[in-house]
Amino acid sequence: MPVNDIFGTTIDLLGKTMDLRIKNQNRIAANLANAETPGYTPTTLSFKDELKEAVKDRAVRNATPPTTHTAHMPLRRTHNSIEEVQGRIVETPSRTAGKDGNGVELENEMGRMAENQIQYSATVQLLSKKFEGLKYAIKGGI
Amino acid sequence: MDFFDAMAVSSSAMTAERTRMNLISGNLANAGTTRTQEGGPYKRKDAVFSAVPVERSFSDTMKRLNSTPPGGVEISRVIEDTSPPRLQYDPTHPDADAQGYVAMPNVNFVEEMADMITASRAYEANITAAQASKSMALKTLELGR
Numbered sequence: 001m002p003v004n005d006i007f008g009t010t011i012d013l014l015g016k017t018m019d020l021r022i023k024n025q026n027r028i029a030a031n032l033a034n035a036e037t038p039g040y041t042p043t044t045l046s047f048k049d050e051l052k053e054a055v056k057d058r059a060v061r062n063a064t065p066p067t068t069h070t071a072h073m074p075l076r077r078t079h080n081s082i083e084e085v086q087g088r089i090v091e092t093p094s095r096t097a098g099k100d101g102n103g104v105e106l107e108n109e110m111g112r113m114a115e116n117q118i119q120y121s122a123t124v125q126l127l128s129k130k131f132e133g134l135k136y137a138i139k140g141g142i
Numbered sequence: 143m144d145f146f147d148a149m150a151v152s153s154s155a156m157t158a159e160r161t162r163m164n165l166i167s168g169n170l171a172n173a174g175t176t177r178t179q180e181g182g183p184y185k186r187k188d189a190v191f192s193a194v195p196v197e198r199s200f201s202d203t204m205k206r207l208n209s210t211p212p213g214g215v216e217i218s219r220v221i222e223d224t225s226p227p228r229l230q231y232d233p234t235h236p237d238a239d240a241q242g243y244v245a246m247p248n249v250n251f252v253e254e255m256a257d258m259i260t261a262s263r264a265y266e267a268n269i270t271a272a273q274a275s276k277s278m279a280l281k282t283l284e285l286g287r
Contacts, residue, residue, distance in 0.1 A: 018282070022145060025275055029148040030193075030213035032271045033155030035264050036162075037191040037215055106267055117274050124281045131286055 006134065012082045013055060014127040020047045020087050021120040027089075028113045031104050038100035044112065047087035054081040145279040147211055152272035154194075154214030159265040161217050162189045166258050173249040176237045184247040186223035191215055223248055 024045040031042040058081050093103030165187045175184040194214050225248045233242035 022148075022278070025145075025278060026148045026151065026213060029151040029268075029271045029275060032264075032267050033151050033158075033213070033215045034191070034193045035155075035267065036159075036260065037193045040193050106263075110267065110270065113271060113274050117278060120278050121281050124285060128285055128287070 009055065009058060009082070010130055011127065013051070014123050014130070016051065016082050016085055017123045018120060018127070020045060020051070020085070021116055021123065023087065024116050025113070025120070028109055028116065031109050032106070032113075034102075035104045035106055035109075036102070038102055040101075041091050041093045041103045042105075042109065043089050044092050045087040046090045047085060050085050050087060051082070054085050057081045145275050147213070148275040149272050150211040151214040152268045152275065154211060154216060155268045156265055156272075158189070158191060158215050158217050159261050159268070162191075162261045163258065163265075165189055165220065166254050166261065169247075169249050169254050170251070173247055173251065175247055176235075176244060183227045183245045184249070186225075186247065186249045188221050188223060189217045190219050190221055192218040 024047075027043055027045050031044075034040040034042075091103075092108070094105045094108070097103045169186050172184040178184050192215070194212050194216060227245035227248050229243040230246050231242055232238055232244045235244045238244045
């Protein structure tokens, strides 16, 4: 049994989620930094759907091994769709932009930042627990 | 792009807001200044904020190494308010004109106070953002503990 498989999709997925959440945090920080810049349009990173698709795609590929004969060696997965998720940059201008054309709404950004932070913490915790479980199994339940 | 970028972005904004605060203090301090080096009354100063684009060319990045990070904000220039000076009738003033009017700086206290509140609130928001980035980074260190 290949050792790599003990990590499975969960760790890849959680790792990618953390990566994307950091990128989103960068976006939010930029929006807050430019809360006073005339003509600035806030942006956010949207990746939920893309990530969901990637997980589904991977599940489908794993379910149908590309071997046609029992003596064939299974082909290694050459590309990992979860790794390739980049997220989409979405502009989120306020509906009531001021005279200077700045579309940043401080309350919205703060809310989005809190959400992002909590989701990130949750992801870290899940990953932590996953590793703990693996460790427990390796030690034989001691 | 990592946590330190997010913190650098937040600190660029804090720097910009602090500079704006300095200009506001200068405006308030000089609200009664009738003599300046350029001659005439003091003119209200204001900062022009500009966003640093995220996608930049390689040479741009080289030139601006160690300066404002992409996504951050910087003060591109400081402008002088060109609105006319406030005329105050005071014939005994040494700077009074033939009609007895003194040209006072075009500083409006109410406007400056409102700007000051905006600047300090924006500063606070950026501190919160920097703290959030920091706590996320610290959370990552707990992995595998």
